[in-house]
Amino acid sequence: MTILQIKNVTKNFDDSVVVDNISIDINQGEFFTLLGPSGCGKTTLLRMVAGLISPDSGRIFLDGKDITDLPPEKRPLHTIFQTYALFPHLSVFDNIAFPLKMAKWDKSRIVTQVEELLEDVQLVKFKNRFPHELSGGQKQRVAIARSLVDRPKLLLLDEPLSALDARLREHMHIELVKLQEETGVTFVYVTHDQQEALALSSRIAVLNGGKIEQLDVPTKVYSKPKTYFVADFLGKCNLIKAEVISTTNDAVTLKIAGYINLEVKCEYAANYKIGQKGWYSIRPEKIRLNREEVENTDLYRAQAKVLGYYYYGNDTLYEIELGDNLVLKVMLGNTKSVEPKFFNEETMVHMSFDPHAGSFIAEEL
């Protein structure tokens, strides 16, 4: 069931298009993420849903009702701001009670409801503190409690965890997902952190320059990027120039880097004509390196020279060179006890990968 429908929404600031004709349907109970680089219009889109700015054109529907012209206080949804936006003159309790007081709930009901939320976010002990007496994580929990206290239909979260350190962020991820499942409130989550997006979301919309580049489940967005931008923005990716040399119903045969012919599964194979230019994208961790030759003819295999490596702790990234200056990145897990790498520079290795683990990205015309 669709809870939020964004329909052909456009917003300009001083002649530049910030949100460009975006349409999204978000389902009830979903954890939906808007992912994109800084300045791509994520906040602007969210503020239009919240009613803090109005779109130049397009409509926004919440639960089937057109809310485009409603003022923010009349919309049954709340926003969590990057800066938490807690009221400094109000205690934790009063901050959480704010929406209820505005809605003129009676006192006793306010107390029970706020107490319940305080328990949900484990802040009962802190209810009489003021915002400046809290840590970043606690502030964020107050902001979340305040936004959930009157059971909104939708919660908009604008990079809510970006001010927290990595450990706390991971902890909050778990809490957020738990809260979302318990309350059943639909979350629309904005972030430019791709790990966060992949880990939390039921679906992700990747935005760039005010447009949706790809809207899909995390696994698809990561492994089958639809555009060069998505492949490049999410994690590390090998993007190799490619050209379609033949097509079938569900696969294309590509000439990669001018000399490798590969058959790749492709949903849109029928759309491509022979001669279509683009890229073959394959993630570094989908490529294997071995000292000995691999006996599996389904894989693409080649010899390569190790150029160098980067040690990341859990993984090590190798740069290998195939013939003709074709350099690929390969990510291997560090299963060795201490050593940072399996292969030394300048050694020859056997490289192999499953062609279907990658995908073809067509160049835009």
Next chain:
Amino acid sequence: MIKLTEKRALSWPPLLYLILMFMVPMGLMLIIAFMEPGDYGGVKPLISHINGKLHLDLNLDSFILVFSSEFVWQLMVRSIIYSLVTTIICLILSYPLSLMIARSAKKYRDILLLLVIIPFWSCFLIRVYAWMIILGPDSGVTHIINSIISVLGFPPVNLLYSTFAVIICLVYVNLPFMILPLYANLEKHEMDLLDAGRDLGATRFQLFWKVTVPLSLPGVLVGSALVFIPCIGMFVVPELVGSNCSLMIGNLIKQQFLQGMNWPLGTVTSIVMTVSVLSISLIVGFIAKNSNGFKYASK
């Protein structure tokens, strides 16, 4: 990097200035308050010879005189009331203006603020004289007001030389002292807080009273202090545009020094005024410090 010793050395000149210009005169005032007035101003010598005996001339006469004088207390109370009224009017006039400037586009703010300050470039007296002309019997304002009043069947009024004129001028000369601290406070309010307020269900009206006003209390307090405290001691304004019934404590002090030639009496009156203002400020400050919201709004 400035070393601690250098910091101390740097703090000496202002400290010396404060000691010479404030502490010493205050001390002198305290002593004069207990002395006998001289015949033509000044004070009688502290030590006199009477019948060959040394005599220390210190007494509480001036204090007794001031505390038992109904007139002094009447002026004191009137000064406090005038200052309170002035502060309240200044606050009511300044708040919307400061808010408007603080919420206007950044590029206009400086210009608007400049417009508030520009009148200050002309002399205080000239600005009061300007009001004397505006409120004078031949001015257009007076004519218009009196013709309206006469239509309603009342006798014409004199705008100048009245309490009304005193309050108008007090408000006028003090207005920027309210506007500037208020603006400085309102300008710092985070837009996110206002957005969050609306988002959480507050109407514009609720947002103003539940978020903007509480957050601006520190600014309100500073502005009120900057208006209220100097206002109590004002004597030029009532002298120029006031009537006999709108004299303030400052006028009395001036009279006691210059016309009455009674320095101790003037000194005691000043002390009474200073102590009153100080205690009012302390009480207000104490209440503010101990109200939680206020404490944290200023952080």
